[in-house]
Amino acid sequence: MRALARRRFVLAPLVVVFVPVLWSLPATLRSERMEVRTYRTHPGAAEFRAPFLRYSGEWRVDADLVRFARLVERHVPADAIIVVAGSPNATWVRELAYAVAPRLIVTGGEAGWSIERAQRGAPPPPRIDPEGSRHVGRYRLVRL
């Protein structure tokens, strides 16, 4: 009886630290495997090294924003200032600011470039843009 009680005292703390781990392990590994697999299916985002992937009920990647950020990197010099027409708290503005750094994203004032995002469902911009702007999906880059 005494040996049984002693063994129980040895096993009890192990149960406390092992059970939560073993209980959650399958779900944790499944979730992380899904995360890795999702990222693999969006090589553009991974290559760009920007955190365009985030979890909000389902895995979403704004592929247009990824392609647009790469376009900005290609065409806008590193020391440029870009004015963005949008709320500074909008996630896409923050993501873009991070992705195109050290290019400076501002929401007002003097700038050499401008970025706009059209409303969802708005008519697509003309194929030949008279201002010489470039666009990807709803995002548009204009040299001022």
Next chain:
Amino acid sequence: VTLLLRFAAGVVLLYGLGAGILLLTGAWRECAGLVRALLGVFAGAALAAVVLPWFVYLGVAPAVPLVTALAAVSLAAGVVVERRRAVVERRSRPRTFSVGQIVWLSAPFVVLAVRGFAAIGGAYDAFSNWVLKAKLLYFAGNGLLDDRIIELAFATNGSLPVERAYPIGLPSLEAFVMHVTGAPGLRPVDLLAVVMLAGVAAIAVLVLRSHVTPWLLAGGIAFVGWMPAIRDQVVSGNADVPLACFWVSSALLLWRHLATRHPGELALAALFAAAAVATKREGAVYVVALWGLALIAGGGRRRPLLAAGLAVGVTAVPWRVFVAANDLRGHDIEPSAWRIAQHVERLPLILRELWQHLVDAPFFGAVPLAVVAAVLLLRNPPARRAALAYLAMTALLLLILVLVYVNTRVGAAYLLRTSLDRTLVTPSLLAAVLLPLLLAYRFGAGPSGSEADGDGERRRQTASQRNRRIPIAANTAANAARIPSSGSAAEAPRPRTMASWRPSMR
């Protein structure tokens, strides 16, 4: 592969920086193998987070040449001090873990590193603040001569309303890792966070291994490593996991210092505390709470503790001077008595949300589990001080969080919803790291004497016993009452398990 090799080179540089610290503090002799390696890298990261901002303020980029020079100075100083130290007898250090235990406790960190490398997450705060600043520091080149970049790195990206008054210790450290890897993104930052979490595990092994059985210790470390809430935060790019790692390490080392009175442990605790202050503003408040509790619990000889606390405060002077000179103010949170009085009706909401998160599955209920274990220990006189210390620390951490949410300038409901997942990482990490110790006290699951047998009778003596020349076998009960550490007191009835104080630490 190139990124991994370059990251490994950065880790080696941080190890050089930290190895000097370990030699200077005498911790080098306390550990070996993987624990020493991880502790060295972690101490190097802490030192870099403290020191690199000073150079950034002076206009020197946190790049490879600077860290190499700092590592060389640190190593040279460490070697000189170590050579002057008295030679102590070489002991055969028994193996702490079996192969199975090593596999079990290291698995979560390996899987987490793979996740951090393969799936680049990143939370809103990471790419709008922490990693953004690191990226800007990285792009600033060899000297921060571009005023625009300086303004951005210290403040925010243009007119985006990001907290401007945050310290830049973590962005500076991350910028160094970006310099080494050549990758200004989240991937090296995620890997660095994994290394930091492994560093806390190394310190837990160092501090707890003589109090807890190997399987319980391995299980406790795996408990930390597999906790979903901590894993998600490690790969988020947020500053909360580094803050938690630095602060919990400081708490563990300070706790050990109260038992051994070894100045090296106090110095290491102060280094990690300074790194916590350099990481986030909450870090400063947490460190004040920790030092206050240590001063109350530590009994006599408060002067070394006060001196260490003062040194931690001095490390934050450049940051505070910069904030004062530029009149930077908090955007989301700014403490004021008026705000507390105005927002006091938010308390029920805040407490309810806190409780729901603490018992939530992603946190494994670590805090409630540890609190229950500690409360049960209150009836056990030898372990009462350990239990009280843990309960007081947790209560202070949660009180600080409540005050933060009461003082918010934005909606409390919004801030709670978007930030509790990360702000609760520090109390949860503390609870998870200390849970094996509390359980060991509660269920008597200390090691069966193998470590004590390996190091001989002298290691079973406590510092106070040797100083006062009290025979250990005849005085375990008196010793339990005298030693400030509750850990030593708790084990007093079982002298064979009391093997944490080594001759080299004196």
